[in-house]
Each structure stands twice: as C-alpha cells, then as structure tokens.
Amino acid sequence: MTQKIFLIAVAAASALAAAAGAAETNLLTLDSVITEVLAQNPALKSARANWQAMKERIPQARAWEDPMVGVDVERFGTTRFDAFTDNEWMIAQEIPVTGKNRLRGKSAFAEAIAAFEEFRRRELDVMAKARTAYYNLANAWEQLGINDRNIELLKQFVTVSRAKYESGTAPQSDVLIAETDLAKLQESRFDVLRDISDAESQLNVLMNRPARTPLGRPPTSAFFTLDLNEERFEALALERRPELLMAQKKIEAADARYKLARRDWIPDPEIRVEARQFNGRSGIQEYDTGIFFKFPWVNYRKYKAAIEEARQMKLSAEHELEGAQKETRGMIREQTKKVETFHHHTQLFRDKIVPLARQNIAATRSAYETERTGFLNLIDAQRTFYDVESMYWHHVTTYLTALAELEALVGADLNEQPKSPPTEKKDTP
Numbered sequence: 001m002t003q004k005i006f007l008i009a010v011a012a013a014s015a016l017a018a019a020a021g022a023a024e025t026n027l028l029t030l031d032s033v034i035t036e037v038l039a040q041n042p043a044l045k046s047a048r049a050n051w052q053a054m055k056e057r058i059p060q061a062r063a064w065e066d067p068m069v070g071v072d073v074e075r076f077g078t079t080r081f082d083a084f085t086d087n088e089w090m091i092a093q094e095i096p097v098t099g100k101n102r103l104r105g106k107s108a109f110a111e112a113i114a115a116f117e118e119f120r121r122r123e124l125d126v127m128a129k130a131r132t133a134y135y136n137l138a139n140a141w142e143q144l145g146i147n148d149r150n151i152e153l154l155k156q157f158v159t160v161s162r163a164k165y166e167s168g169t170a171p172q173s174d175v176l177i178a179e180t181d182l183a184k185l186q187e188s189r190f191d192v193l194r195d196i197s198d199a200e201s202q203l204n205v206l207m208n209r210p211a212r213t214p215l216g217r218p219p220t221s222a223f224f225t226l227d228l229n230e231e232r233f234e235a236l237a238l239e240r241r242p243e244l245l246m247a248q249k250k251i252e253a254a255d256a257r258y259k260l261a262r263r264d265w266i267p268d269p270e271i272r273v274e275a276r277q278f279n280g281r282s283g284i285q286e287y288d289t290g291i292f293f294k295f296p297w298v299n300y301r302k303y304k305a306a307i308e309e310a311r312q313m314k315l316s317a318e319h320e321l322e323g324a325q326k327e328t329r330g331m332i333r334e335q336t337k338k339v340e341t342f343h344h345h346t347q348l349f350r351d352k353i354v355p356l357a358r359q360n361i362a363a364t365r366s367a368y369e370t371e372r373t374g375f376l377n378l379i380d381a382q383r384t385f386y387d388v389e390s391m392y393w394h395h396v397t398t399y400l401t402a403l404a405e406l407e408a409l410v411g412a413d414l415n416e417q418p419k420s421p422p423t424e425k426k427d428t429p
Contacts, residue, residue: 028216030134033203037130040208044126047119054108054115062105065094085279092272092292100268103260110253114246120411121242128408130206132401137199138218139397143390144192147185150386154182157382161375174375181379223346223396226403226414230336233410237328241411244328247321254314261310264303267294328409335406342399349392357381357388 038044072088096102157178164170201211238244275287296303364381367373407414 026216028134028137028218030131030218033130033134033207034127036207037126038123041126041206042208044119044123047122051112051115051119054112057108058105058112061108062101064096064101068092087277089275089277089284090272092270094268094270096268098263098266098268100260100263103256103263107253107256107260110249110256114249114253117242117246117249121246124242124408124411126206128404130203131404133199133202133206134218135221135397135400135404137196137203137215138221139393140192140195140199141217142220142393144189144196146386146389146393147189147192150382151182151185151189153382154178154185157375157379158182164375170375177376177379181383221393221396221400223350223399225343225347226339228336228340228343230333233336233406233414234329234332236412237332237410238325241328241409243324243411244321245411247317247324250317251314251321254310254317258307258310258314261303261307264306265296267296269293331409332406335402335409339399339402339406342395342402346392346395346399349388349395353388354392357385361385 068091070090072090074086074088076085158175161170161174161178165172165175200213200215203215204211204213270292272290272292273287274290275284277283278285361378361381361384364373364378368375368378403414
C-alpha cells in the first residue's frame with residue numbers, strides 16, 4: 001500500500017513540474033535586454049556624448065586663425081573725443097603656410113578616435129554586465145524550479161514516511177528527517193527569490209528603468225561548445241581591443257603634437273591691408289599693404305622645452321602601448337584558461353555527474369520501495385541529486401559569464417564582426 005502511495009506521489013510531482021514548465025510565458029530574451037541597454041544606459045549616453053563632443057574639435061583645430069579688422073580714428077588740432085579728422089581702416093589675416101593647422105587637426109582627429117574607442121570600451125563593459133546579470137537571473141529561475149520540485153517531492157516523502165510510521169513499518173525518525181529537509185528547502189527558497197530580485201534590479205538599472213520594474217523569465221540557458229583557440233583570441237584582441245586602439249591613437253596624436261612643436265619655430269605670415277579716409281571725406285584716398293611675422297627665436301627656451309615635452313609624451317604613449325599589448329596577452333591567456341575550466345566542469349556535469357546522480361536516485365528509490373534500503377539513503381540520494389543539478393546550472397552560468405567577459409576583453413563579439421571607426425578621409429571619426 002505504501003509503495004503505491006509513493007509511486008502516485010512521484011507521478012504527481014512529475015506532473016506538477018511538467019505543468020509548471022508548460023505555463024512559462026512572457027520570456028525575457030537576451031537580445032531584447034542588450035538592445036535596450038545599448039539604447040537607454042546612462043553611462044553609454046555619457047560616453048557617446050563625449051565622443052560627439054570630441055568630433056567637434058576637429059574643424060576647430062583645422063581652422064585658420066580668425067581675421068582681424070579695426071579702425072584707427074585720428075584727431076588733428078583737437079582733443080575732443082567725439083571729433084576726428086582721419087580714419088584708418090585695417091584688415092589682417094594670418095596665413096598658415098607652415099601647415100600647423102593641419103597638424104592640430106590630425107591630433108584632434110586621433111583624440112576623437114580615442115574617444116570613440118573609450119565609448120566602445122564602455123559599451124563592451126556594460127554589455128558584459130548585462131549578460132552576467134541576465135545569466136544570473138536565468139540561473140536563479142532554474143534554482144527556483146529545482147527547489148520547488150524538491151519541495152513537492154519531499155512533501156510526498158513526508159506523506160509516505162508518515163504512512164509507514166503509522167503502519168508500524170518505519171520509525172518516526174524517517175518522518176522527522178523528511179520534515180527537516182523540507183523545512184531547509186523552504187528556507188532556501190527565499191534566498192533564491194532574493195537572487196532573482198537582485199538580478200532583476202541589476203538589469204533594470206542597466207536598462208535605465210526603475211529597479212522594481214517586473215521582468216519576464218529568461219529561457220533556459222543553453223550550454224554550447226566554442227572553439228577556444230587562445231592564439232586566435234590574442235590576435236583578435238591585438239587588433240580590436242579598445243585599450244590598444246586608444247593607445248595607438250595617443251601615439252598618433254602625440255606624434256602630431258611633436259611635429260607641431262618643431263614647426264612652432266617657423267612663424268606664419270600675417271597679411272595686412274590698411275586704408276585711409278582724410279578729413280572725414282567719403283571714399284578711400286590711399287591704402288597700404290604689409291606682411292608681418294612673429295619673432296619666436298627670442299623665446300628659445302620656451303620652444304625648446306615645448307619640443308622636449310612633446311617628445312617625452314610620444315615616448316610615454318609608445319611605452320603605454322607596449323605595456324598594454326603585453327598585459328592583453330596575459331589577460332587573454334588567463335581568461336581563456338578560465339573559460340576552458342568552466343567548460344570542462346559544465347560538460348562533465350552534463351554528460352556524467354548529473355546522469356549518474358539521476359540513476360542513483362532511481363536505484364535508491366527502487367530499493368526503498370522493495371524495502372532493501374532505508375529511508376535515510378533515499379533522502380541522501382535525493383539531496384545529492386538536488387545539489388548536483390543545482391551545481392550544473394551554476395557551472396553553466398559561470399561558463400557563459402566567462403565567455404561574456406572574454407568577449408569584453410577581446411573587444412569584439414566572438415561570433416560577429418566588431419564595429420569599426422570611420423577613416424580620416426571622412427573628416428570625422
């Protein structure tokens with residue numbers, strides 16, 4: 001009789017789990033989360049605005065100096081301010097024949113590209129955070145499902161053990177063990193609900209929503225195998241990682257400033273035209289033309305120091321790039337090994353440990369039904385399967401999170417082509 005009750009209870013628990021799975025609707029997809037994060041995240045808006053601002057420096061840097069216009073009011077035979085005899089009109093323009101404006105524009109362009117890469121770094125980091133929060137949310141929902149299934153099963157264990165105790169075929173300790181494990185699972189359920197709340201809050205903040213905004217349930221995270229080629233990741237990172245591209249653009253900007261400092265010794269000519277009106281009569285009676293130069297050689301130490309400063313800044317940028325490249329190689333190696341480790345854990349649990357735990361609980365359940373083992377062994381088998389299944393989903397989450405971190409480190413989606421900044425020919429990055 002108790003064996004039949006047990007089988008009915010297990011069947012009811014399985015049916016309940018299947019019904020819960022069929023009722024899952026309003027799924028929250030990763031694509032929808034990423035799309036909203038990229039469109040609404042305040043940190044990305046700030047970085048994008050900074051990039052747009054840096055682009056506006058390019059035409060400013062490339063422009064000629066502003067022309068100068070003026071008038072010289074001359075007085076003869078009077079000191080009255082409101083009286084005058086002659087007017088001398090002047091217009092002047094500095095001509096950048098040395099190309100200093102082009103060098104300033106080249107430096108500004110390189111700095112704008114660096115700002116673009118800084119924006120892309122912010123974008124990659126925010127997307128990695130969004131993916132991590134999304135995977136944590138999916139894992140929390142899986143943990144909740146495992147917890148609820150085990151709660152229902154333990155409720156049936158309590159019923160069966162109590163029936164056996166009342167019939168005199170099992171001790172009261174079986175009932176107490178089942179009820180204790182049931183209480184522990186009910187307690188841990190609140191921890192899982194808190195994990196769901198935390199992950200939802202993180203996603204809402206990243207999407208620039210109120211933290212309490214309800215979200216749908218993510219679908220079950222899929223475990224997949226990726227070609228973990230460390231050399232390919234390293235080559236991709238050296239080509240696409242924003243920090244390296246920023247360092248390269250810093251070198252270009254520093255080189256342009258160094259060339260500009262060397263050209264500051266050469267003055268640009270200023271062309272001036274002056275026209276005169278005599279005795280307040282209308283019309284121009286005569287005009288003069290002139291060419292003027294600044295005389296920088298009297299400030300030798302000033303310009304020499306500027307050249308040395310620019311040279312040292314260029315050296316600094318070159319050393320920074322070298323260090324960033326070596327650091328990138330080390331980080332790629334560490335992160336690839338991390339992904340490989342979590343991939344191994346996940347695959348081992350999926351292909352071996354979870355099936356073995358499932359077989360163990362089935363065998364223990366069969367032995368318990370035929371009274372060839374005790375109730376404590378059945379509870380232990382159930383607890384082991386619960387822990388193994390829970391750990392499997394933790395490994396899946398950790399593996400997917402490590403992949404998201406690897407993508408952010410490399411600077412490109414491992415399955416897609418990354419964004420590319422425009423070339424200098426377009427005049428704006």
